[in-house]
Amino acid sequence: MTHDLDPTTDLSFTRTLAAPRQVIWDCWTNPRHIPHFFVPAPHKVTEVEIDLRVGGRFNTTFEVDGTLMDNKGVYLEVMPQEKLVFTDTYTEGWKPASEPFMTAILLLSDAPDGGTIYTAIARHRSSASRETHESMGFHDGWGTVATQLETYAKGLST
Incomplete structure (x- = not known):
């Protein structure tokens, strides 16, 4: 899967995190770590199921203002410590989702300082979906998640 960006359907950001790549990878692929960073606080992850393989499930449930939200998806690509691609377009067993929203692509590489x-x-099916996600606060939300991930991962790597 390519990560060439299409500005009409894709949103992205890059940040250098002060934690080793292996720790960041472990945070994204071990269900015990996901609740510590995956949604912006004060929202909470209440359940996580991970089957880390192409076609395997990546299911989360989180609580937003007292409402539980289920997100079911699958992994499309797993390149250890380098790339993780998952989508809500399908659920486990390649069953199409009724209302897919996006495909997420995470790219990890070593920064010079360790x-x-x-x-x-975030890759969307249409420009309208991208615009909706952007207006929902993609950059602030995913930026907050990256900050929470960095803080949590630094605690694991010390």
Whole structure:
């Protein structure tokens, strides 16, 4: 899967995180870590299911203002410590979702100082979906998640 950006359908940002790439990878691929960073506080992750393989599930449930939200998806690509691609377009067993929203692409590489260059891409089916996600606060939300991830991962790597 390519990560060439299409400005009409894709949103992205890149940040250098002060934690080693292996730790960032572990945070994204181990269900015990996901609740510590995956949604902007004060929202909470209440359940996580990970089957880390192409076609395997990446299901989360989170609580937003007292409302539980289920997100079911699958992994499309898994390149250890480098790339993680998941989508809500399908659920486990390649069953199409009724209302898919996006495909997420996470790219990780080593930063010169021992940290991680972290790129998050949200790929949408249409420009309208991209615009909706942007107006929902993609940059602030995913930026907050990256900050929470960095803080949590630094605690694991010390």
